[in-house]
Amino acid sequence: MRLRFTKMHGAGNDFVVIDATQQPFSLSPEQMRRLGDRRFGVGCDQILVIEPATSADADFRYRIFNNTGDEVEHCGNGARCFVRFVVDAGLTAKRDIQVDTMNRRLRLTLQDDGRVTVNMGAPVFEHAALPFDAEGLTPAPVNGFPLWPVEGVSLAVVSMGNPHAVLRVTDVETAPIETLGPLIERHARFPRRVNVGFMQVIARDRIALRVYERDAGETLACGTGACAAVVAGIRAGWLDAAVEVQTRGGLLKIEWAGGDAPVLMTGPAVKVFDGEITL
Numbered sequence: 169m170r171l172r173f174t175k176m177h178g179a180g181n182d183f184v185v186i187d188a189t190q191q192p193f194s195l196s197p198e199q200m201r202r203l204g205d206r207r208f209g210v211g212c213d214q215i216l217v218i219e220p221a222t223s224a225d226a227d228f229r230y231r232i233f234n235n236t237g238d239e240v241e242h243c244g245n246g247a248r249c250f251v252r253f254v255v256d257a258g259l260t261a262k263r264d265i266q267v268d269t270m271n272r273r274l275r276l277t278l279q280d281d282g283r284v285t286v287n288m289g290a291p292v293f294e295h296a297a298l299p300f301d302a303e304g305l306t307p308a309p310v311n312g313f314p315l316w317p318v319e320g321v322s323l324a325v326v327s328m329g330n331p332h333a334v335l336r337v338t339d340v341e342t343a344p345i346e347t348l349g350p351l352i353e354r355h356a357r358f359p360r361r362v363n364v365g366f367m368q369v370i371a372r373d374r375i376a377l378r379v380y381e382r383d384a385g386e387t388l389a390c391g392t393g394a395c396a397a398v399v400a401g402i403r404a405g406w407l408d409a410a411v412e413v414q415t416r417g418g419l420l421k422i423e424w425a426g427g428d429a430p431v432l433m434t435g436p437a438v439k440v441f442d443g444e445i446t447l
């Protein structure tokens with residue numbers, strides 16, 4: 169089938185965006201994998217599919233597939249690229265947009281400087297939300313926030329709609345991403361696997377972050393991972409309510425007032441090229 173797409177990135181986390189409001193979308197998992205393959209297809213971390221809204225007060229629905237073809241619940245960098253796409257494609261005249269993902273309602277605003285602010289919803293700490301199996305583990309609380317011993321490190325577990333395990337490291341450049349990342353990503357205590365964040369606290373308002381993502385491996389940035397890391401850092405008493413997150417692909421700003429307040433993420437969204445592919 170011939171498919172029109174747009175290649176985009178948010179802080180280096182890259183996407184193939186499919187407008188399914190203007191063309192039928194029905195790819196098999198194998199076709200999705202080929203689309204996402206950096207040698208046999210277009211190549212990306214995730215595939216974003218834009219669909220008409222299915223609820224009255226939303227403007228769109230947007231689905232996210234990792235480049236393995238697995239559908240997932242949320243993608244923060246992708247949400248920003250989604251807004252850039254629908255505005256540039258003339259699919260909406262709005263600049264404040266409401267979109268439904270698999271399990272959340274996001275509110276997004278395209279700023280005058282071209283950055284996008286996303287209301288990412290509130291973090292969830294219940295283990296069933298990830299899911300995380302803490303059976304038999306004794307947490308080591310920091311400032312009353314439980315960190316869980318897994319594979320010899322202390323993990324904060326946070327759901328942003330998708331699952332995150334965050335550990336604090338002294339230097340992200342020397343952190344054992346390649347070994348510990350996959351070990352935790354597919355650890356038995358995370359039955360639906362997990363995104364693994366390695367956070368270096370530089371100051372109370374600045375961290376460096378690398379994320380070994382579920383399915384995709386290390387990406388240059390992870391929006392939901394940045395939210396999860398800042399939330400964990402605030403709960404542990406290491407961070408203030410507004411934090412600049414340095415990722416390998418660029419800077420994200422994350423704000424969280426605590427409790428059941430939503431996490432706000434602001435960052436870039438860039439179109440790279442349009443294309444067509446036959447799958």
Ligand SMILES: N[C@H](CCC[C@H](N)C(=O)O)C(=O)O
Nearest residue numbers: 243244245330381382391392
């Ligand atoms: N790999 C993630 C999905 C993409 C998240 C990330 N790209 C973001 O910007 O939030 C997962 O399986 O939950």
